[in-house]
Amino acid sequence: MATLQDRLDHVLGVKAAERLSESFDMTTVEDLLRHYPARYATQGQPLTEEVPDEGAHITVIGRITKTELRPMRNRRGNLLKVHLDTGASTPIEITFFNGDKVRFLVREGARAMMSGTVHWWRPDRWNLSHPDYLILPTTPDGGIEQLTTVRGSGALKGLAQSAKGAGGIDASFFEREFVPVYPATAKVQSWDLLACVRQVLDQLDPIDDPLPADLREERGMIDVTDALRLIHLPEHKADIDKARDRLRFDEALALQLVLAERRHEIEGRTAPACPPRPDGIAAAFAEQLPFELTEGQQQVLGEISDDLSRTRPMHRLLQGEVGSGKTIVALNAMLQVVDSGRQCALLAPTEVLAAQHFRSLKTMLGDLGKAGELGADDRATKLVLLTGSMSASARKAALLDAVTGDAGIVIGTHALIQDNVEFFDLGAVIVDEQHRFGVEQRDALRAKAKEGVSPHLLVMTATPIPRTIAMTTLGDLETSTLTQLPRGRSPITSKVVPRKLHPAWVDRAWERIVEEVGQGRQAYVVCSRIGEDPDAPPAKGKKKAEEKEAPNTAAAVDLYEALKAGPLKDVRVGLLHGRLHTDEKDQVMRQFNDGDIDVLVCTTVVEVGVDVPNATVMAIVDADRFGVSQLHQLRGRIGRGKHPGLCLLITDMSPGGTAMARLDAVAATTDGFELSVLDLRQRREGDVLGSAQSGTARSLRLLSLLDDLEVITAAQELAREIVADDPGLVNHPGLATMVTAAVDGQRLEYLAKS
Incomplete structure (x- = not known):
C-alpha cells in the first residue's frame, strides 16, 4: 500500500521515478496525483x-x-x-x-x-x-x-x-x-503518466480528508480520496465535474488560508497613527492645487486618510488606469504622514522613474517642497533622491537627510533598501509598480521603521487587476481603484502596422511623426532591446555561437542612428536606454521634458511614470515582443496633454496568428481591465502568482482566477473564519497540510511574505 508522502522510487521503481523527477520534478506519490x-x-x-x-x-x-x-x-x-x-x-x-x-x-x-x-x-x-x-x-x-x-x-x-x-x-x-x-513531454508522454498513475492508485491507502465532513456535505463535495481517483480515472462526465469541484476548492482554500494568516498577522502589528491636520502641509497643498481632484481621487484619498489615522498598519493596493492620477493621491497621503512628524519612502523600479517622481513631486509642491531653502514656506518639507549611481557626495547628503529626519520624503530605487540607509522615523512606504519588486526587497524597506512599529504600506500599479485576481493574489490588501481619468486627458488611437505586408506603412509612420513635430509636438520610438554593448568582453565558445543568431529585432542604438540619418534627419532625435549613466539618462529626460528633443528613441525605461504632456505619438517597433499590459503601459505615455495621441504598433507578424490577434486586441480598446483579462488568458493565468519553474506544473492546476469568483469568494470567507479562531491552524492539522499540498510550496512562501 502507499500514502501520499511515499517516494515514487519506492512505489514505481527507480527508472520510472527518475524520468518523472527529471521531466516534472515529481518525487512523491502526491506530486504525481496532483499532476491532473x-x-x-x-x-x-x-x-x-x-x-x-x-x-x-x-x-x-x-x-x-x-x-x-x-x-x-x-x-x-x-x-x-x-x-x-x-x-x-x-x-x-x-x-x-x-x-x-x-x-x-x-x-x-x-x-x-x-x-x-x-x-x-x-x-x-x-x-x-x-x-x-x-x-x-x-x-x-x-x-x-x-x-x-x-x-x-x-x-x-x-x-x-x-x-x-x-x-x-x-x-x-x-x-x-x-x-x-496529461501535460507531457517528449521523454514522458501522456500514456507513460497514465500507466504510473494507475499503478499508484492501485496501491493508494485512504487519505485523511482535511475538510470537515459537515463542510463537504454543505457544499456537496466528495472526499479527497475519491476526488483524486476520479480526476484520473473517471467513468462518467459527472465524475470529472465532481472531482474538479472538490480539488478546485482545495486550491482556492489553500491560497486564502495563507492570505488570511497574513492579514491576521498584519492586524496584530502597531503602526504610527497619522491623522490629518487642518493646518498642515497637506491642507496647504490642497489649497494651492490649480485643478480639482476627480470624485474618484477624493474617495480613494479619503479611504487612505482613514487608514493612516489608525494604529493598525495600512496595507492597501491603489490601482488605476494609466494616467488616472495615482501619483497625486499618493502625494496627498505622504503629506498627511509628514504632518504627523514622520517620513515617507517612495520606492520606484528604475532610476528614470525615480528621477521623474522626484522632479514631478518637486514641481507639484513648489515652495512646499523647499524646506531648508531661503524663503521656503514654514510648513514645507524636503524631498531627496537616492539612487545607486549617484555621486558619493550627493549620496552622502541624501543619507544624512534621511537619518536626521530633515527629509520628509525620500524617493529612490533599490538603493533605499541597502543596509547603510537609515530613517529617523519612517511612517509610510509607497511602492510604485509593486509587481516589479521582490518580496524580500519590500520587507527590507519596511524593516527600516522604528523597532516595534510597522510603517503603513501603499502599493500602486497601473496594470489593472480583475477582482478575482486581486482576491487571490492580494487578498490581504484592501483595494482602491481609480477608474476616472482627470479632465484634460486626450483620447489615444492605436493602429497596427504590419511591416512585411505593407512596408510603405512604416515609411508613413515616420512621416506622421515628422508632421507632429512640425506642429510643435513630440514623439517616442520604443524598441525591445538596447543593442550590442561595446564595452562587453568578447564572447567565447557556445556563447559566441549563440550571438551569431542575434534576434531579428530593431535595437535602440541602431534604430537611433538609422532614423537620425534617414527619415527623421530634419528633427532632433535623442536616445534613452538603461545602459546609459544616470547623469546621461537624467539629461536626456530633461531635454525631452523641456522640448529640446523632438523624438526620443528608447527602450522600456519610459514604460511607467514618465509624463511629457506634449508627446502625442508613440511608435512601438517589434510590438509583438511586448506583452499586452506592457503595451498598454507604454501607450499611456502619450495623450497626457490637450492633443490626441496616436500609437503605432509596428510588427513583422503575419495576419491570422496569435501575436497579431494580441496586437489587434490592444489596438481595439484602451480599457485596461479588459486588456488585463486578455493578457491573463493568453498567459494561461494559472501561474499568475509568479514565474513558473522550468519543467514543473503551474501553481494553480484547476482554479481559474478569472472564472471562479464564487469558489474564491467562498474560500476566502471560510479561510478568514478559520484563521480568526485558529491563527496558526494548530487545531486544523489537515488544513495546514493542504496549504502546502494543493499549491506549489515556493509560491506559498512568496505569498506568505508579500
Whole structure:
C-alpha cells in the first residue's frame, strides 16, 4: 500500500521515478496525483485542443480515412500522408517520413492513437510530423479487441508492451469512455503518466480528508480520496465535474488560508497613527492645487486618510488606469504622514522613474517642497533622491537627510533598501509598480521603521487587476481603484502596422511623426532591446555561437542612428536606454521634458511614470515582443496633454496568428481591465502568482482566477473564519497540510511574505 508522502522510487521503481523527477520534478506519490489530466478524450474525439500551439506535444485518437504515398523531394524514399478523423470539423493531417515502412500498418479504415509535435506550415493549417502511433484493432461493431500483438512505434508501442501480462496485453484503458490526457513531454508522454498513475492508485491507502465532513456535505463535495481517483480515472462526465469541484476548492482554500494568516498577522502589528491636520502641509497643498481632484481621487484619498489615522498598519493596493492620477493621491497621503512628524519612502523600479517622481513631486509642491531653502514656506518639507549611481557626495547628503529626519520624503530605487540607509522615523512606504519588486526587497524597506512599529504600506500599479485576481493574489490588501481619468486627458488611437505586408506603412509612420513635430509636438520610438554593448568582453565558445543568431529585432542604438540619418534627419532625435549613466539618462529626460528633443528613441525605461504632456505619438517597433499590459503601459505615455495621441504598433507578424490577434486586441480598446483579462488568458493565468519553474506544473492546476469568483469568494470567507479562531491552524492539522499540498510550496512562501 502507499500514502501520499511515499517516494515514487519506492512505489514505481527507480527508472520510472527518475524520468518523472527529471521531466516534472515529481518525487512523491502526491506530486504525481496532483499532476491532473489536462483534458479527456472519448472514443472518436480529439485528445487535444482544436487549435494547438506550434511545438505542442499532443496525442489524438481516431480513424484513418485517407492515406497517400508520395515521393520525397530532396532525398530517396516515400512519405505517407494520412488523414485522421477524430470527430472534429476537419481531419488531422499526419506525415510519416518512413512511408514505405509504415504504410502496411497505417491503412485506411484502421483505428489509431498518435502522439507527436504540432507543426504549423500555413497560417490556417497544421499537422503532426512522424508521430508515435499505436494501431487499435476493432471488432465489427466498433469496439476494441483484446490486444494480442502490438503494432505501432515509439512510446505508445512501449507502453502497450509494458502492460503485457500472463493473460495478454491490458487494453482496458483504450476501452474507457473517458481517457485522461496529461501535460507531457517528449521523454514522458501522456500514456507513460497514465500507466504510473494507475499503478499508484492501485496501491493508494485512504487519505485523511482535511475538510470537515459537515463542510463537504454543505457544499456537496466528495472526499479527497475519491476526488483524486476520479480526476484520473473517471467513468462518467459527472465524475470529472465532481472531482474538479472538490480539488478546485482545495486550491482556492489553500491560497486564502495563507492570505488570511497574513492579514491576521498584519492586524496584530502597531503602526504610527497619522491623522490629518487642518493646518498642515497637506491642507496647504490642497489649497494651492490649480485643478480639482476627480470624485474618484477624493474617495480613494479619503479611504487612505482613514487608514493612516489608525494604529493598525495600512496595507492597501491603489490601482488605476494609466494616467488616472495615482501619483497625486499618493502625494496627498505622504503629506498627511509628514504632518504627523514622520517620513515617507517612495520606492520606484528604475532610476528614470525615480528621477521623474522626484522632479514631478518637486514641481507639484513648489515652495512646499523647499524646506531648508531661503524663503521656503514654514510648513514645507524636503524631498531627496537616492539612487545607486549617484555621486558619493550627493549620496552622502541624501543619507544624512534621511537619518536626521530633515527629509520628509525620500524617493529612490533599490538603493533605499541597502543596509547603510537609515530613517529617523519612517511612517509610510509607497511602492510604485509593486509587481516589479521582490518580496524580500519590500520587507527590507519596511524593516527600516522604528523597532516595534510597522510603517503603513501603499502599493500602486497601473496594470489593472480583475477582482478575482486581486482576491487571490492580494487578498490581504484592501483595494482602491481609480477608474476616472482627470479632465484634460486626450483620447489615444492605436493602429497596427504590419511591416512585411505593407512596408510603405512604416515609411508613413515616420512621416506622421515628422508632421507632429512640425506642429510643435513630440514623439517616442520604443524598441525591445538596447543593442550590442561595446564595452562587453568578447564572447567565447557556445556563447559566441549563440550571438551569431542575434534576434531579428530593431535595437535602440541602431534604430537611433538609422532614423537620425534617414527619415527623421530634419528633427532632433535623442536616445534613452538603461545602459546609459544616470547623469546621461537624467539629461536626456530633461531635454525631452523641456522640448529640446523632438523624438526620443528608447527602450522600456519610459514604460511607467514618465509624463511629457506634449508627446502625442508613440511608435512601438517589434510590438509583438511586448506583452499586452506592457503595451498598454507604454501607450499611456502619450495623450497626457490637450492633443490626441496616436500609437503605432509596428510588427513583422503575419495576419491570422496569435501575436497579431494580441496586437489587434490592444489596438481595439484602451480599457485596461479588459486588456488585463486578455493578457491573463493568453498567459494561461494559472501561474499568475509568479514565474513558473522550468519543467514543473503551474501553481494553480484547476482554479481559474478569472472564472471562479464564487469558489474564491467562498474560500476566502471560510479561510478568514478559520484563521480568526485558529491563527496558526494548530487545531486544523489537515488544513495546514493542504496549504502546502494543493499549491506549489515556493509560491506559498512568496505569498506568505508579500
